[in-house]
Amino acid sequence: MPVLKTSNLTKKFGKFMALDGVNIEVNEGEVYGFIGPNGAGKSTTIRILLGILKATKGNVQIFGKDAWSEAVEIHKRIAYVPGDVNLWPNLTGGEVIDLFVKLRGGNNKNRREELIKRFELDPTKKCRTYSKGNRQKVALVAAFSSDADLYILDEPTSGLDPLMEQVFQSCILEEKHAGKSVLLSSHILSEVERLCDRVGIIRQGEIIESGSLSEMRHLTRTNLLVATKQSIASLDEVKGVHAIEEQGSEISFQVDTEELDAVIRYISQFGIVKLESAPPTLEDLFMRHYEGKSNIGAGGAV
Amino acid sequence: MAGQFTKNTGRLLRFLLRRDRLRISVWMLSLVTVTLMIAISFTDLYATKADRQAIAETMLNPAMTAMVGKGYGLEDYTFGAMMAHQMLLFTAITVAIMSILLVARHTRADEEEGRIEMVRSLPTGRLSNLLATLSVVFMTNFLLALIIGFGLASLGIESMDLAGSLLYGAGLGAAGFFFTAITAVFAQLSENSRGVIGFSFFVLGTSYMLRAIGDVSSEALSWVSPLGWILGTQVYVNNYWWPILLTVGVSFILCILALYLNAIRDLDSGFLPAKPGKRRASFFLQSPFGLIFRLQRTGLIAWAIGMFVIGASYGSVLGDLDTFFEDVEMMKQMLTPVEGFSLTEQFITMLMSVLAMMSTIPTLMAILKLMGEEKKGRTEHLLSRAISRTRLIGSSWVIAMLVSFGMLSLAAIGLWSLATASIDGGIDLGVVYRAAMVYLPAMWVMIGFTVLLIGLFPNGSSWIWGYLIYSFIVVYLGNLMQFPDWMSNLSPFGHVPQIPVEDMNIMAIFILTVIAFACTTIGFIGYQKRDIEG
Numbered sequence: 086m087p088v089l090k091t092s093n094l095t096k097k098f099g100k101f102m103a104l105d106g107v108n109i110e111v112n113e114g115e116v117y118g119f120i121g122p123n124g125a126g127k128s129t130t131i132r133i134l135l136g137i138l139k140a141t142k143g144n145v146q147i148f149g150k151d152a153w154s155e156a157v158e159i160h161k162r163i164a165y166v167p168g169d170v171n172l173w174p175n176l177t178g179g180e181v182i183d184l185f186v187k188l189r190g191g192n193n194k195n196r197r198e199e200l201i202k203r204f205e206l207d208p209t210k211k212c213r214t215y216s217k218g219n220r221q222k223v224a225l226v227a228a229f230s231s232d233a234d235l236y237i238l239d240e241p242t243s244g245l246d247p248l249m250e251q252v253f254q255s256c257i258l259e260e261k262h263a264g265k266s267v268l269l270s271s272h273i274l275s276e277v278e279r280l281c282d283r284v285g286i287i288r289q290g291e292i293i294e295s296g297s298l299s300e301m302r303h304l305t306r307t308n309l310l311v312a313t314k315q316s317i318a319s320l321d322e323v324k325g326v327h328a329i330e331e332q333g334s335e336i337s338f339q340v341d342t343e344e345l346d347a348v349i350r351y352i353s354q355f356g357i358v359k360l361e362s363a364p365p366t367l368e369d370l371f372m373r374h375y376e377g378k379s380n381i382g383a384g385g386a387v
Numbered sequence: 388m389a390g391q392f393t394k395n396t397g398r399l400l401r402f403l404l405r406r407d408r409l410r411i412s413v414w415m416l417s418l419v420t421v422t423l424m425i426a427i428s429f430t431d432l433y434a435t436k437a438d439r440q441a442i443a444e445t446m447l448n449p450a451m452t453a454m455v456g457k458g459y460g461l462e463d464y465t466f467g468a469m470m471a472h473q474m475l476l477f478t479a480i481t482v483a484i485m486s487i488l489l490v491a492r493h494t495r496a497d498e499e500e501g502r503i504e505m506v507r508s509l510p511t512g513r514l515s516n517l518l519a520t521l522s523v524v525f526m527t528n529f530l531l532a533l534i535i536g537f538g539l540a541s542l543g544i545e546s547m548d549l550a551g552s553l554l555y556g557a558g559l560g561a562a563g564f565f566f567t568a569i570t571a572v573f574a575q576l577s578e579n580s581r582g583v584i585g586f587s588f589f590v591l592g593t594s595y596m597l598r599a600i601g602d603v604s605s606e607a608l609s610w611v612s613p614l615g616w617i618l619g620t621q622v623y624v625n626n627y628w629w630p631i632l633l634t635v636g637v638s639f640i641l642c643i644l645a646l647y648l649n650a651i652r653d654l655d656s657g658f659l660p661a662k663p664g665k666r667r668a669s670f671f672l673q674s675p676f677g678l679i680f681r682l683q684r685t686g687l688i689a690w691a692i693g694m695f696v697i698g699a700s701y702g703s704v705l706g707d708l709d710t711f712f713e714d715v716e717m718m719k720q721m722l723t724p725v726e727g728f729s730l731t732e733q734f735i736t737m738l739m740s741v742l743a744m745m746s747t748i749p750t751l752m753a754i755l756k757l758m759g760e761e762k763k764g765r766t767e768h769l770l771s772r773a774i775s776r777t778r779l780i781g782s783s784w785v786i787a788m789l790v791s792f793g794m795l796s797l798a799a800i801g802l803w804s805l806a807t808a809s810i811d812g813g814i815d816l817g818v819v820y821r822a823a824m825v826y827l828p829a830m831w832v833m834i835g836f837t838v839l840l841i842g843l844f845p846n847g848s849s850w851i852w853g854y855l856i857y858s859f860i861v862v863y864l865g866n867l868m869q870f871p872d873w874m875s876n877l878s879p880f881g882h883v884p885q886i887p888v889e890d891m892n893i894m895a896i897f898i899l900t901v902i903a904f905a906c907t908t909i910g911f912i913g914y915q916k917r918d919i920e921g
Binding site for chain 1: 499579581661663664665666667668669672673674675678681682763764765767768769770771772773774775916917918919
């Protein structure tokens with residue numbers, strides 16, 4: 086049974102359709118990456134998951150309970166980190182962490198101290214003096230010391246430095262190995278690539294693609310870099326070849342995965358000296374969805 | 388070399404004026420208008436010399452002296468003497484507050500927000516921002532002194548000549564200078580703007596207290612207080628200029644100190660080290676109730692002291708009430724004598740409606756805090772944890788209910804404590820306290836309406852202030868302005884029986900309470916169902 090499941094989630098603000106039939110599933114022990122540009126509906130989705138906004142249509146089940154009507158029960162097992170952490174300027178970081186942990190119920194003091202040390206946070210400072218990154222650390226320490234079953238993280242690392250980003254990633258992997266589930270919304274695609282088992286891409290309130298990275302890659306193009314003895318004749322006319330670029334004596338291009346066999350057969354006639362192939366990065370996948378319809382490949386990714 | 392410190396001060400000065408052109412204009416315009424209007428109103432209220440002498444008599448008590456300062460020229464209470472006695476101190480305090488806020492805003496507040504860093508990264512001198520700020524606020528105070536001085540003189544009121552009026556203005560300006568300078572010093576000492584404003588207000592409050600104690604008991608103590616220096620000018624009576632010179636001189640020395648401290652410190656640092664805060668949250672803080680209370684603690688303490696002092700200051704005049712009523716025509720219109728009750732008792736019922744409506748201000752602030760937190764995106768920290776919405780709004784509501792009870796009690800006890808001291812034979816605490824508590828259901832209705840707005844029309848929740856202002860106008864000024872009854876019936880405060888003068892009206896109290904709880908319940912349900920913004 087999935088830990089979190091939304092079905093046909095729809096949210097309207099007046100006439101504006103913020104979410105249009107969003108379906109997400111996060112399974113136990115899974116890290117789910119939730120990506121999409123600003124304003125695509127990531128935060129709206131997350132706030133519905135938390136029962137802070139009420140869905141216009143559709144429903145959300147978390148731990149088999151309804152996210153709106155049983156919010157408090159669900160929240161006892163959830164930890165949430167918002168993207169824009171606003172804290173009370175006259176409380177210290179330590180006070181806020183204690184408050185947050187206590188409000189969720191349960192308290193793991195050793196974990197708290199350990200995390201404060203790992204994230205190099207000074208808990209005796211007033212929140213007013215914290216930078217964006219430090220405010221995020223407060224929220225992260227509170228989240229990870231609360232021993233939750235599901236972590237909902239909305240761009241949690243946008244203010245962290247690369248070292249702290251590493252600490253964050255190791256925390257996520259520890260939770261994953263402990264069988265916990267994570268919903269991670271992020272702009273940092275390399276982070277998503279490294280951490281997430283499955284990914285959902287949202288655009289204008291609709292999930293336009295979801296699945297594991299390897300599934301998604303299969304539907305798309307492979308990057309090839311080749312050098313041949315003779316120059317390849319009329320490569321641009323071969324079916325399934327895109328984005329040809331000459332780089333000195335080498336040529337790089339993309340191939341639709343189902344045409345890969347035919348394309349390799351074709352170019353091998355010209356005497357291959359060098360062949361490098363790379364799976365598309367998440368960034369390639371992501372960019373393809375946002376560069377307009379003309380670029381969306383014949384693989385039928387949409 | 389001087390450029391190291393002062394480069395582009397002039398440009399920054401113009402920039403500050405641009406940023407504050409509205410703010411400074413509003414302060415100046417209000418101060419000048421109020422001062423001139425009060426001066427004019429004195430000539431209407433106390434037209435004859437006998438009127439003025441009568442009011443002078445009522446001023447001859449220690450409570451009054453502590454509140455407004457020593458009266459000079461009470462034996463010949465001219466308009467000028469009256470103005471200096473009743474208005475100079477409070478106007479000077481207002482000018483001081485203006486100066487404190489303006490200086491804190493452009494020094495430590497800008498520094499804390501990182502704006503000074505931007506300015507300093509440009510070719511500007513190390514002291515340019517402080518110099519520009521000091522110049523702008525000094526210029527504001529100087530201009531204010533001149534406008535009020537010439538303005539008062541131009542009214543042509545007997546006994547308010549040009550020399551005295553200019554000194555009156557200069558007194559206000561000098562008070563502004565002093566608090567500009569002291570705030571500039573604190574801006575170097577404290578690391579955050581709340582600290583700067585807090586310390587500066589502390590000096591202002593202490594000056595007031597020292598002067599109050601000094602004026603009543605020992606004159607030497609008044610001369611420790613800068614506000615005492617301003618009153619020591621004895622404007623319109625003896626016109627001493629030397630206290631002005633003293634104040635300006637001290638201000639100048641403080642400015643030099645502030646500039647020196649600014650020159651030797653690092654950006655963002657202060658000389659008072661920020662002491663490390665608490666590593667752990669106290670047990671009390673770890674609940675929505677504790678958090679909501681903690682966030683408002685300082686404000687509530689300030690309001691509690693304020694309500695007590697307001698109650699006490701009303702109480703202090705009760706002893707002289709009969710003299711007061713015979714002499715002041717306006718007051719006679721507000722109260723029609725009722726058989727069998729003393730003027731004092733009647734007056735208490737009128738005061739109670741005012742005190743109740745004032746106590747409603749911190750009460751509504753306490754419940755509206757929830758909206759403020761929502762707008763700043765902080766309620767989601769709580770609601771994303773195991774806190775139900777009912778518990779969150781319920782905690783806010785309980786705090787508001789406690790505040791309504793606490794503030795009204797303090798005001799009533801404050802009133803009683805000085806009233807019983809100033810009235811021959813004293814007054815029964817029970818009478819005063821009952822007269823106050825009967826207003827609680829009306830305050831609960833105000834809380835109920837606010838909860839209703841928060842639950843159903845969150846964006847309109849601040850309309851409740853308009854309703855409170857309406858209530859104040861129709862209930863307090865209703866008698867004077869002869870409004871029709873239905874207007875005051877539209878306010879919950881218009882339905883409260885005025886005990887002890889009127890009989891207790893159980894029905895009215897019961898209905899108010901029912902309305903209050905009904906609105907609260909509907910508001911709670913609405914809050915359950917709506918989206919949280921922010």
